[in-house]
Amino acid sequence: MHDDHNIHEVSAKILINVAHPAMQHVMRLHAPAIAKTAQPGQFVHIQVAKGPYLRRPISLMLCDPIKGTIDILFKVVGEGTRLLAAKKAGEALQLCGPIGVAFSITDTSRRYLCIGGGVGIPPMIFAADRIVAAGARPIVFAGSEVPFPFALASSNFLLPGIPAQAMMTIQSLEARNIPCRLASNNSELFGCHAGYVADLAALWLAALPPQALQEVTILSCGPFPMLQAVAALGLRFDVPTFVSLEEYMACGIGACAGCVVETHEHDGTHYRRVCVDGPVFDATVLRW
Ligand SMILES: Cc1cc2nc3c(=O)[nH]c(=O)nc-3n(C[C@H](O)[C@H](O)[C@H](O)COP(=O)(O)OP(=O)(O)OC[C@H]3O[C@@H](n4cnc5c(N)ncnc54)[C@H](O)[C@@H]3O)c2cc1C
Ligand code: FES
Numbered sequence: 519m520h521d522d523h524n525i526h527e528v529s530a531k532i533l534i535n536v537a538h539p540a541m542q543h544v545m546r547l548h549a550p551a552i553a554k555t556a557q558p559g560q561f562v563h564i565q566v567a568k569g570p571y572l573r574r575p576i577s578l579m580l581c582d583p584i585k586g587t588i589d590i591l592f593k594v595v596g597e598g599t600r601l602l603a604a605k606k607a608g609e610a611l612q613l614c615g616p617i618g619v620a621f622s623i624t625d626t627s628r629r630y631l632c633i634g635g636g637v638g639i640p641p642m643i644f645a646a647d648r649i650v651a652a653g654a655r656p657i658v659f660a661g662s663e664v665p666f667p668f669a670l671a672s673s674n675f676l677l678p679g680i681p682a683q684a685m686m687t688i689q690s691l692e693a694r695n696i697p698c699r700l701a702s703n704n705s706e707l708f709g710c711h712a713g714y715v716a717d718l719a720a721l722w723l724a725a726l727p728p729q730a731l732q733e734v735t736i737l738s739c740g741p742f743p744m745l746q747a748v749a750a751l752g753l754r755f756d757v758p759t760f761v762s763l764e765e766y767m768a769c770g771i772g773a774c775a776g777c778v779v780e781t782h783e784h785d786g787t788h789y790r791r792v793c794v795d796g797p798v799f800d801a802t803v804l805r806w
Pocket of ligand 1: 783
């Protein structure tokens with residue numbers, strides 16, 4: 519895992535804030551200092567309004583160090599994200615970032631299997647973008663029970679083990695030659711695997727020859743039950759597995775211990791802060 523303590527506090531101009539079904543929003547901000555160093559798995563801590571509001575942690579979905587932009591995807595679940603959704607292009611947001619330990623994606627001999635669910639999809643998109651840029655091989659499986667907040671397309675990649683009817687992919691990934699497939703239990707979402715995203719990933723893993731399986735590393739972010747299923751996949755297929763946790767946070771900078779999780783490491787039990795010791799952890803050290 520990659521740790522970068524280069525945290526900036528910036529006033530970032532909102533360039534776009536696009537509403538998608540099910541109260542999902544994709545926002546692009548001008549934040550050059552953050553875009554320059556951010557790595558997949560890291561997040562920004564956003565002040566959603568003036569006053570007594572805690573900052574809200576939101577993962578980075580894409581960063582363009584040349585244009586100085588960062589993209590985030592968020593879903594309205596409460597007051598903080600409702601305030602964020604109401605922001606208009608041209609307004610400025612105060613935010614800190616990039617924060618946290620990123621996914622380690624530097625080994626170009628690995629095949630990175632990126633499994634994202636719901637608002638856990640953004641770090642997987644960022645990871646796949648950087649993995650392919652580094653000349654390595656990502657593959658993305660994304661799950662959602664509400665319409666995906668991305669342009670979708672039919673994929674031209676053939677993937678072992680994946681049923682032919684699960685043919686839809688995220689257009690921007692297909693354009694970058696990143697194989698991807700979608701899963702949903704929502705029967706209205708056309709071209710998705712009917713079921714959970716971890717089960718879709720299991721079909722692909724089960725179809726790999728032993729040599730190819732040995733090259734796989736799993737990266738994942740999503741709701742806790744999905745991460746439990748992904749951690750079980752890692753054990754079942756004996757594949758290194760790293761997950762990004764979305765724990766409740768207060769300070770977001772390691773000062774309050776409000777986000778602690780218990781880990782079981784080679785030298786014993788530890789209490790790690792998700793905000794700065796994570797959010798990315800080796801799945802085998804967590805208690806599921
Ligand atoms: C490292 C990290 C990255 C995140 N990345 C994203 C992202 O990319 N996109 C996104 O939409 N959300 C993300 N989240 C979750 C997001 O921070 C919360 O949804 C947000 O803070 C809720 O604020 P609120 O004021 O709208 O809701 P609140 O009023 O605070 O809560 C509304 C509901 O959401 C639940 N909730 C609040 N915070 C969390 C949390 N951290 N985990 C689980 N449930 C929570 C509450 O229990 C409540 O039911 C991330 C969280 C973390 C810790
Ligand atoms: S939120 Fe304060 S230590 Fe993590």
